[in-house]
Amino acid sequence: FLLTPLSLMAAEFSAENLAQAKALAEKAGKSELAYQLDESLSTEVGPRRVGTPGDKAGIEWAVAKMKALGFDRVWTETVTTPGWERGDISVEAVSPFPQRMVAIALGGSVPTPADGIEAQVVAFPNLDALKAAEAGSLKGKIAYIGYQMKPSIDGADYGVAGKQRYLGSEVAASKGASAVLIRSVGTDNDRIGHTGAQGDKSTIPAAALSIPDADLLESMMKRSDKVTLKINISSRKTADVKTANVIGEVTGTERPEDFVVLGSHLDSWDVGTGAVDDGMGVAITMAAAKHIIDSGKKPKRSIRVILFGAEEIGLYGVKQYYEKHKDKLGNHIIGAEWDSGTRMIHQLRPGVGEKSLAAIKQMAELLKPYGVALHPSNSAKGQSDISVLGKAGMPAINFDSDLTDYFDYHHTENDTMANVPPETMRQASAVYTAFAWLTANSLIDFRK
Amino acid sequence: FLLTPLSLMAAEFSAENLAQAKALAEKAGKSELAYQLDESLSTEVGPRRVGTPGDKAGIEWAVAKMKALGFDRVWTETVTTPGWERGDISVEAVSPFPQRMVAIALGGSVPTPADGIEAQVVAFPNLDALKAAEAGSLKGKIAYIGYQMKPSIDGADYGVAGKQRYLGSEVAASKGASAVLIRSVGTDNDRIGHTGAQGDKSTIPAAALSIPDADLLESMMKRSDKVTLKINISSRKTADVKTANVIGEVTGTERPEDFVVLGSHLDSWDVGTGAVDDGMGVAITMAAAKHIIDSGKKPKRSIRVILFGAEEIGLYGVKQYYEKHKDKLGNHIIGAEWDSGTRMIHQLRPGVGEKSLAAIKQMAELLKPYGVALHPSNSAKGQSDISVLGKAGMPAINFDSDLTDYFDYHHTENDTMANVPPETMRQASAVYTAFAWLTANSLIDFRK
Ligand SMILES: [Zn+2]
Ligand SMILES: [Zn+2]
Ligand SMILES: [Zn+2]
Ligand SMILES: [Zn+2]
Incomplete structure (x- = not known):
């Protein structure tokens, strides 16, 4: 041996x-x-x-x-x-269905102008779809990313969902958008937004709608081909x-x-x-x-x-x-x-x-x-x-x-x-x- | 026959x-x-x-x-x-543990003075205990009612819990309190307050803490015999x-x-x-x-x-x-x-x-x-x-x-x-x- x-x-x-x-x-x-x-x-x-x-x-x-x-x-x-600084936030549908929504600014968000951004929303199912939009095609628009995180024992989908949050502002800005809203990176149904970090290249105001408000926005967009939102964010980098x-x-x-x-x-x-x-x-x-x-x-x-x-x-x-x-x-x-x-x-x-x-x-x-x-x-x-x-x-x-x-x-x-x-x-x-x-x-x- | x-x-x-x-x-x-x-x-x-x-x-x-x-x-x-009108609300612990809390004004609440009410909290487990307090004993204080609603198939406890909300302001005022906070009438653990109607005799500002914030306040009161809150409410009757x-x-x-x-x-x-x-x-x-x-x-x-x-x-x-x-x-x-x-x-x-x-x-x-x-x-x-x-x-x-x-x-x-x-x-x-x-x-x- x-x-x-x-x-x-x-x-x-x-x-x-x-x-x-x-x-x-x-x-x-x-x-x-x-x-x-x-x-x-x-x-x-x-x-x-x-x-x-x-x-x-x-x-x-x-x-x-x-x-x-x-x-x-x-x-x-x-x-x-x-x-x-977080500052304040308000998001509301202006037309055709005026209604307040619940959202939270993402970490590092820059502010909107003091009187807010009022613009039509263009929806994308996920970050890849946003990436595929033509450069300049979102000029004067608010980009919305609807990716819904899926729950699991290992939380694996956080890797995918988190990217929508981390890169949404950067990618939307590259298409000319004035602001970006994402469906909260979360698995609940509470009318509470999920915040979180963004990449260093976030240059336009960015916030997460609560999941029921993301549903609400999508329900509005099924009923109208021109949904206008108004977003006010006073967050700022210091x-x-x-x-x-x-x-x-x-x-x-x-x-x-x-x-x-x-x-x-x-x-x-x-x-x-x-x-x-x-x-x-x-x-x-x-x-x-x-x-x-x-x-x-x-x-x-x-x-x-x-x-x-x-x-x-x-x-x-x-x-x-x-x-x-x-x-x-x-x-x-x-x-x-x-x-x-x-x-x-x-x-x-x-x-x-x-x-x-x-x-x-x-x-x-x-x-x-x-x-x-x-x-x-x-x-x-x-x-x-x-x-x-x-x-x-x-x-x-x-x-x-x-x-x-x-x-x-x-x-x-x-x-x-x-x-x-x-x-x-x-x-x-x-x-x-x-x-x-x-x-x-x-x-x-x-x-x- | x-x-x-x-x-x-x-x-x-x-x-x-x-x-x-x-x-x-x-x-x-x-x-x-x-x-x-x-x-x-x-x-x-x-x-x-x-x-x-x-x-x-x-x-x-x-x-x-x-x-x-x-x-x-x-x-x-x-x-x-x-x-x-609902107006705005803010509730925060001032001392000894400064921390923001989540609360919602109860229907019909009158406003606090514009610079708010800052006062010590006196806690009661329920409306009956508040009723038993001596007249005038809450002068300059904020009354807190901690009754926790219990869930059931017939929602029977809403009858009891709802009374804390409906009569809290009236009873607290009769003891000299400056404002009343109740534990939300609800059975969840979400950091969201439950609003609802009050009786006609509500004469002091009244709000419901979310259930986790009611827990938080009680946890503070276990650690300190003098917890001071600041409440600002701009709700008003019209x-x-x-x-x-x-x-x-x-x-x-x-x-x-x-x-x-x-x-x-x-x-x-x-x-x-x-x-x-x-x-x-x-x-x-x-x-x-x-x-x-x-x-x-x-x-x-x-x-x-x-x-x-x-x-x-x-x-x-x-x-x-x-x-x-x-x-x-x-x-x-x-x-x-x-x-x-x-x-x-x-x-x-x-x-x-x-x-x-x-x-x-x-x-x-x-x-x-x-x-x-x-x-x-x-x-x-x-x-x-x-x-x-x-x-x-x-x-x-x-x-x-x-x-x-x-x-x-x-x-x-x-x-x-x-x-x-x-x-x-x-x-x-x-x-x-x-x-x-x-x-x-x-x-x-x-x-x-
Ligand atoms: Zn962590
Ligand atoms: Zn974290
Ligand atoms: Zn009803
Ligand atoms: Zn009701």
Whole structure:
């Protein structure tokens, strides 16, 4: 028989480490701490759009809370981003059926003239159809993009639907349009618009109609070949603003300079209270560290909880974090973020070296009682912010929650505690606590 | 054996009448007409609050539509009501947790001073607790009433919850409060307030917080014994305004002066498009008459479709109708209204003379295949408007729909076509068409 060279041996967690992680997960899975942290953030601070007083209050809340929870080190790192003010919006059908509509400006929208834009609407089923319109053909018109996002467990259609929002203004402007309206990127039927970021090249006023108002507009257009809308938007771009990444560390005993990353973003949109996106992630990752702190045991490597700033407007926080820390990327052992879902985590997708897969299988086995299945792929880069580090080479785990109804609330006034299920907070606490302890309390190189 | 005297004999529908009604119901139950009428009203007119341009447009729409559908007579009867303008509203927590909240002014609310009311909140779990507060004890304070409506198939808790809204301002004022906020009378978790009427004695500014904002306020009050809010409301009462009841009749052949009443209300609140409350009723009752018109057969008695005005602000339309027509109440043979529910009709509750119960049982038998059960009571007075006539002596049928989620949308922006199920429109069309034909095409005296 052949002796397996040490360098090819599968990396595994020790039995002791696994037993400790199991006990920690059991405790975390019964704790209301994550729910309470989210309730504290959304009650005492609320929405935290970059550049608003709420964003500053959120940073202060996070620093104070991490210190109170007993993190060994807590600090902030300044992030600079473009500024934007939401202002007001009104959208109304003027003719032939005068009627108010409910819409929300998209992030970064420029204003209409002070007395608004009154123009005929030209409808397109989706961005590709708009792209196919002749240059100049929308001169003096309002372009409307009707793409309806479809719900699914993996939220896959967000990739398609999100593009309508991200690029609608740029493409409509290239055809000569005065303004663009999109059907909200969402899966609900509430008369509430979904906001969200646009690409840098958005140059005409841009807003999302609520889904019932998109239906209403389409119903009007079935009855008339000339529907005129009036849009007033006073949103405007401003000078750069400052925000921050907030970082808290539980210091390891053997390799304190190496750390496991738990990610989320502290900023939110300015509608709702930011309880879901991403108050849940902030609370789950802070609670995971706290359960470890409270165990009285220190892991071998450090645990770094990073609450990124300015995620919503284009991942500014993590990009500036990466520039600052890229020479230390090797110390970022592995990372996981929570930034989507309100339902339970149903699978674990790793993105690690081949040798470490053995350890990931042990982790998956430990998490099986929590309803988490191991996905056979091994190419995950981490959610949202963490994906920037993942793409740069940091190993990552994606804990995927069921997204079937996530886009009912996403980027709307309905981002509130009413849509944060306590059972998800308990389950996710168990999962992230186990992940953090297992990976930090081992010396496995997950790049291998 | 004894001969039953003629006067005690059970009144029954003829076999021919029953067969005709069955065929009409089958046709109506497959028709999309009611849905299409509601879509027409909510697209081409939209919200129809008394005194607004939408209310006038709704009256014009209804007259034109009834004529187009082929009613024999169509007319309007002027209704005069108090006037009110909604204006704007803002509610925000000022300290200790500055944060915007979502609220909607209650109907008839008076304004705050132009620079708003900034005051400490005193919370009460319900109206009874507020009533128990000492006179003068709320001087300079904002009263908050936290009663949470409970959903059920019969919507029974609306009776209790509605009182918090109807009387909150009056009772809070009697204790010296500067303003009153209530938890929205609703069963949803959307960040959308529920509006609705108040009693005539409302003398201080009054608004409903969305349900998540009521939760938020209570969460703040758990963390602080002095929560200060700032409320700005520019709603105001105005001079009287005119609206109308719109009436369309299909004329009977044998007793044209006698008629069956199909009721609903044409006015709505100014949030949503009025597609549910009571666009559904308008559409269902107009469609029922149209199915009979299209059959080419005329009933023995007339069918009077009454679209009442000004229901939402206190049944003004039906009350003025009653004053005008009370000497002809005897010609109002029997009536039924649709003014609640988005789900299917599940039961029929009669309010007729003992002898006519035999006919009602035949009707129930005919409607059984549509999922409609006969309720054993016999004291129904009709829904909403029709109840005024029912209480004055007109026989009535209540067709009760499942109200489990009706109060999710009631009096909110979510009163849109998105919450009008086509299957309910088909079923209700079958039911109301059968009811109208059976009762109009007989000479049964339902008072007996
Ligand atoms: Zn997010
Ligand atoms: Zn987001
Ligand atoms: Zn109603
Ligand atoms: Zn109503």
